[in-house]
Amino acid sequence: MSTTLDGKVALVTGGTKGIGLAIARKLLAEGAQVAICGRDGQALEASRGALGAEFGEERVLGLQADVSQLDAVKALVAGVSERFGRLDILVNNAGLGVFRSVGDLSPEEWHAMLDTNLSGVYYCCHEALPLLKAAGRSFIINIGSLAGRNAFAGGAGYNATKFGLLGFSEALMLDHRYDGVRVSCVMPGSVDTEFGHSGTGKPWKIQPEDIAETVAHLLLMPERTLISRVEVRPSQPAK
Numbered sequence: 001m002s003t004t005l006d007g008k009v010a011l012v013t014g015g016t017k018g019i020g021l022a023i024a025r026k027l028l029a030e031g032a033q034v035a036i037c038g039r040d041g042q043a044l045e046a047s048r049g050a051l052g053a054e055f056g057e058e059r060v061l062g063l064q065a066d067v068s069q070l071d072a073v074k075a076l077v078a079g080v081s082e083r084f085g086r087l088d089i090l091v092n093n094a095g096l097g098v099f100r101s102v103g104d105l106s107p108e109e110w111h112a113m114l115d116t117n118l119s120g121v122y123y124c125c126h127e128a129l130p131l132l133k134a135a136g137r138s139f140i141i142n143i144g145s146l147a148g149r150n151a152f153a154g155g156a157g158y159n160a161t162k163f164g165l166l167g168f169s170e171a172l173m174l175d176h177r178y179d180g181v182r183v184s185c186v187m188p189g190s191v192d193t194e195f196g197h198s199g200t201g202k203p204w205k206i207q208p209e210d211i212a213e214t215v216a217h218l219l220l221m222p223e224r225t226l227i228s229r230v231e232v233r234p235s236q237p238a239k
């Protein structure tokens, strides 16, 4: 079993806050060099600066990119390759949730979720796979959701993207396992972030650091073994 990510290069999409930022911090703590992206330039610079101060500027790259745009993803992956010369770990974390009944969900909101949560993941995988295959012993971690298993009222658009992401992840795993690329889908329940404006600070929620810990466990499994799907729940959710 590996004990460190020394020498590995990771890209965490949506790494500027919440779960993505916690994953970026954990991968840096385990020895990797890490690139993060997001759409908001100010948030990106703040998080890149904080991670750089903590772990060393040379180990952290921040690139502004909207993963729902193919050209932006091409530039993102090229930027990582240019700076670090390789890519070992892609964490597809960037995601959006708009929670309304189908009658109230606008076509723009529907497309924003599909374009980020599904097409964005496909774009990132498609563009990164040449680098991941070249690196060997590489990983794609998709941040799905328990909403990819359990439908709920007001979740139709989000449910569609996360159910879809689970199918995409499993097929991706089968497509590229013999290329030396392992694929896992991490499916959290409620995590204490600003996501979906559901409110932060609820003590029963999963902490972003707990999801980062889960990701690190997956990455450090023996090479012969792949945990392809992980469901992570609050142990005692609000009743």
Ligand SMILES: NC(=O)c1ccc[n+]([C@@H]2O[C@H](COP(=O)([O-])OP(=O)(O)OC[C@H]3O[C@@H](n4cnc5c(N)ncnc54)[C@H](OP(=O)(O)O)[C@@H]3O)[C@@H](O)[C@H]2O)c1
Pocket: 013, 014, 015, 016, 017, 018, 019, 020, 037, 038, 039, 040, 041, 043, 065, 066, 067, 068, 093, 094, 095, 096, 097, 116, 120, 143, 144, 145, 146, 187, 188, 189, 190, 191, 192, 193, 194, 195, 196
């Ligand atoms: N929080 C939960 O309860 C929960 C539960 C299960 C699964 N998840 C999943 O976990 C992931 C992260 O969620 P979170 O709770 O950490 O949310 P968050 O705090 O809102 O953070 C989302 C991150 O994604 C970025 N992002 C959003 N759209 C993007 C796009 N089109 N291109 C690039 N970056 C984009 C955001 O930055 P910008 O806005 O600047 O782009 C931000 O860095 C999502 O995939 C979500 O579906 C969350």
